[in-house]
Amino acid sequence: MAGEVSSAPTVTGNRALMLEEPLLFEIGSRDQTGVDFEPHSEGTSRMGGLERDSLDLPGLSEPEAVRHYTRLSRQNYAIDLGLFPLGSCTMKHNPRLNEKMARLPGFADIHPLQPQETVQGALELINKLAFWLIDLTGMHGVAMSPKAGAHGELCGLLCIRAALEARGDARQVVLVPESAHGTNPATAAFCGYRVENIPATKTGRVDLEALKARLGPDVAAVMITNPNTCGLFEPDMKAISDAVHAAGAFVYCDGANFNAIVGKVRPGDLGVDAMHINLHKTFSTPHGGGGPGSGPVVLSEALAPYGPLPFAAKYPDGSYKMVEEETAGEEHPDAFGRMVAFHGQMGMFTRALTYILSHGADGLAQVAEDSVLNANYILRSLEDVLDAPFAFSGPCMHEAIFSDKGFAEGFSTIDVAKALIDEGFHPMTMYFPLVVHGAMLVEPTETESKANLDQFIAALRSIAERAKAGDQALKAAPIYAPRRRLDETLAARKPVLSYNNPAPDGSSTGLGAHFGGG
Ligand SMILES: *Cc1c(COP(=O)(O)O)cnc(C)c1O
Secondary structure (H helix, E strand, C coil): CHHHCCCCCCCCCCECCECCCCCHHHHCECCCCCCCCCCCCCCCCCCCCCCCCCCCCCECCHHHHHHHHHHHHCCCCCCCCCCCCECCCCCCCCCHHHHHHHCCHHHHCCCCCCCHHHCHHHHHHHHHHHHHHHHHHCCCEEECCCCCHHHHHHHHHHHHHHHHHHCCCCCCEEEEECCCCCHHHHHHHHCCCEEEEECECCCCCECHHHHHHHCCCCEEEEEEECCCCCCCCCCCHHHHHHHHHHCCCEEEEEHHHHHHCCCCCCHHHHCCCEEECCHHHHCCCCCCCCCCCCCCEEECCCCHHHCCECEEEECCCCCEEEECCCCCCCCCCCCCCECCCCCCCHHHHHHHHHHHHHHHHHHHHHHHHHHHHHHHHHHHHHCCCCECCCHHHCCCCCCEEEECCCCCCCCCHHHHHHHHHHCCCCCCEECCCCCCCCCEEECCCCCCCHHHHHHHHHHHHHHHHHHHHCCHHHHHCCCCCCCCCCCHHHHHHCCCCCCCCCCCCCCCCCCCCCCCCC
16 A cells, blocks of 8 residues: 555665666766777878767776666566556567577578578568468458558558559548547658548447548548457448448558457458558567567559569569569569568568467467457456446457546546556556547457456556545555656657766756656
8 A cells, every 4th residue: 555655765776676777877987998999090080070089988897787778677568577458559478489480590690682592481481471461361462561550551552542643543632530540640641641530430430421421532542440449340341441442442451450350350351452460469579669560561452563562472483582673574563662671571570470370270360359358358347447438339359448537536547557557567558549538448468368367457446446536646656666757748848868968066967857757
């Protein structure tokens, strides 16, 4: 209980084995270093006067440097430490087999400019993964190179624009539901489209009639997330696609939530023209703390000819080739261009293919089933104590949405999130999607045991009861973390990102003026 804990500070500032850690610049001294540089040779500089006299690097011994970063790493939360219920992010366990495969030298130690005959295995892997992504989605082609979900959205919309331009059709508008991830309208605007919102129904789904009423010759595409960001399946998806196609437009599906339907539903059967797959969500692979993203885009027959270069093609003699050029006579004369310098994220491809092959078709379907089961377990276990705005309309998909309705005056979602930190959990996604006031989007994923879910539910239940009762102690949370609440607005609006050497008299505050909460 908060009130019973003595707040007497320790001499060191450390708390149990949670160690305080100053900035590197504050612990290092400039006259101490682990490296001796050669005295630099005389000669004419080609730096154009930009060379520095002193780098002012903090000097530390090896154990000091190792301890600095190890201590900082202990202040991080990770999926390897516990449940990470960040809705829309699919923070699932990363099987170590994936890591083992990704580190095989034939995949890890190759260079994108190596002669193609020396990397046939890597090209085969990219081609195989492409095959399975097409198979799982019921689509026609796939662009493998986009490097994250948002990059995939850009790729998909560029394909749509190229297809429209090819038929001499300059449309200006992209329709996006109110609940969409911010990357959807951002992508459409970046591609030069005007973004208009599609309203939602009371059950949190796209309003089909409103959408139909808005379709017309100026609409290039509709971007829909399915399952949507309220964690709900869009049952009208086929009717939406049919209406969009009848109006001469394309259907972009944000596939970030594919985890809920992988192995169960093929977006191609629902009339989708383009969909990115976040390999780093659905197919495990570490993200949100180090690992890169990867966002291949599956394409319908209508859009596949416009997909970007390069791609790994298989030839009748069994060899593989990275098709790099849009030369006449090559397979791909209509490519809109190129997304990235090389071929995408090899390590992520290796992890994703390992994940797919080790699960098999039945295993992937079970991923979807268990992720949905876990989310519904959380929804039904907490709906008596937390407002669940769409629970009346039936089961959710792989994430459960709650709101702060019913909390005592002055209490909001942020208080729940901060209290979860004290309970040892990473907070859920907060205040997203925007269509739910004070949203709390909880995505447990299929890799949590019932015991873990029960512990999380008990923690969230107790916090929700305190928020409803107006327990003022909740306002102080987190009290056990290395820092108290930060001034998040100030930190976001005026981030202090550089370190100023303290003046000799110690008057400068250096970095951290806005972050030194506790
Ligand atoms: C994660 C996510 C994205 C963006 O994917 P990134 O890989 O982070 O660029 C887009 N839409 C939704 C619904 C998401 O959850």
